[in-house]
Amino acid sequence: MSATLIDGKPISAAVKAKVAAEAARLARDHGLVPGLAVVLVGEDPASTVYVRNKGKATIEAGLRSFEHKLPEHTSEAELLALIARLNADPTVHGILVQLPVPAHIDSQAVIQAISPDKDVDGLHPMNSGRLASGLAALVPCTPLGCLHMLKTVRPQLAGLEAVVVGRSNLVGKPVAQLLLAENCTVTIAHSRTRDLPAVCRRADILVAAVGRPEMLRGDWVKPGAIVIDVGINRVPAGEGKTRLIGDVAFAEAAEIASAITPVPGGVGLMTVACLLANTLKAASMQAGLPAPQI
Ligand SMILES: NC(=O)C1=CN([C@@H]2O[C@H](COP(=O)(O)OP(=O)(O)OC[C@H]3O[C@@H](n4cnc5c(N)ncnc54)[C@H](OP(=O)(O)O)[C@@H]3O)[C@@H](O)[C@H]2O)C=CC1
Numbered sequence: 001m002s003a004t005l006i007d008g009k010p011i012s013a014a015v016k017a018k019v020a021a022e023a024a025r026l027a028r029d030h031g032l033v034p035g036l037a038v039v040l041v042g043e044d045p046a047s048t049v050y051v052r053n054k055g056k057a058t059i060e061a062g063l064r065s066f067e068h069k070l071p072e073h074t075s076e077a078e079l080l081a082l083i084a085r086l087n088a089d090p091t092v093h094g095i096l097v098q099l100p101v102p103a104h105i106d107s108q109a110v111i112q113a114i115s116p117d118k119d120v121d122g123l124h125p126m127n128s129g130r131l132a133s134g135l136a137a138l139v140p141c142t143p144l145g146c147l148h149m150l151k152t153v154r155p156q157l158a159g160l161e162a163v164v165v166g167r168s169n170l171v172g173k174p175v176a177q178l179l180l181a182e183n184c185t186v187t188i189a190h191s192r193t194r195d196l197p198a199v200c201r202r203a204d205i206l207v208a209a210v211g212r213p214e215m216l217r218g219d220w221v222k223p224g225a226i227v228i229d230v231g232i233n234r235v236p237a238g239e240g241k242t243r244l245i246g247d248v249a250f251a252e253a254a255e256i257a258s259a260i261t262p263v264p265g266g267v268g269l270m271t272v273a274c275l276l277a278n279t280l281k282a283a284s285m286q287a288g289l290p291a292p293q294i
């Protein structure tokens with residue numbers, strides 16, 4: 001491998017340490033302890049693991065964690081009632097509803113029920129609209145993490161060609177907005193894109209957020225490109241075990257790229273760290289204090 005590894009462990013640890021220091025300062029100077037409520041509907045095993053990781057990291061940073069685990073058959077009205085309670089609870093500064101929710105619940109109705117001030121996922125149209133308009137906003141955690149990792153190897157992104165594969169509201173679109181705000185020339189590719197390998201080969205910055213194991217091959221990578229792999233795919237590893245792999249064929253791409261993120265140990269770790277940073281930001285804003293720079 002010739003590429004620099006963009007290791008999520010130290011980068012996320014540094015973000016978490018800054019959040020912890022700022023949280024200690026908020027508690028000392030203002031008696032304010034930021035609180036994060038995570039809502040999980042159903043028992044998807046991967047979601048259960050993420051929610052546990054988030055709760056643990058929240059407490060380690062000195063924030064308050066509220067976990068709400070609801071059964072799979074919870075009605076949309078019951079979930080909306082919980083969100084209304086969390087919106088009104090002054091000890092809760094951030095609300096995250098783990099996606100996907102079961103099919104009988106309209107995820108847009110849920111997202112739009114969350115107070116935009118507490119929307120630490122940055123999914124409310126108020127926040128996505130503000131991001132697109134260049135206004136201050138709560139920005140989705142995974143895209144924030146991607147940008148942070150990119151900047152560790154390339155602080156100045158202006159003028160670079162960025163290709164984002166994937167156009168979800170959670171990852172692809174907001175990553176593209178952040179890169180645009182950094183003055184990249186941005187292409188968003190998706191399942192209807194013609195000749196995806198050729199589009200990817202234009203990229204100085206290639207972001208993969210597709211959900212297809214190792215779909216992006218080494219020869220889709222322009223020599224010297226920076227590759228950010230958002231994909232989290234659980235695949236069989238023999239003997240009944242599973243392992244996590246990304247959307248990029250890592251070993252191949254690492255021969256061609258100048259820098260690349262691993263899976264696991266990459267963007268996923270940053271998502272959790274940026275969720276804490278967003279909770280701190282939301283709490284500060286709700287208290288009328290300036291948002292800390294993380
Ligand atoms: N590391 C982390 O913290 C996080 C990781 N993830 C992971 O990132 C990946 C993407 O997540 P998410 O954005 O939520 O997923 P979605 O399923 O919502 O979106 C996937 C996107 O990929 C596109 N796509 C699917 N197949 C192809 C294809 N063959 N060629 C080109 N584009 C394709 C889809 O296109 P179209 O719109 O045309 O259907 C869609 O825009 C998943 O592996 C997920 O687990 C997600 C969130 C956080």
Ligand SMILES: Nc1nc(=O)c2c([nH]1)NC[C@@H]1CN(c3ccc(C(=O)N[C@@H](CCC(=O)O)C(=O)O)cc3)C=[N+]21
Pocket residue numbers: 049050053096097098099100121141142232244263264265266267268269271272
């Ligand atoms: N409302 C909402 N917001 C989200 O941000 C959201 C969501 N729903 N639904 C699911 C996806 C996925 N996601 C991850 C979070 C942490 C890791 C993570 O910690 N990954 C580690 C460990 C993974 C492991 O070992 O299982 C790693 O990549 O090294 C991964 C993926 C957030 N998502």
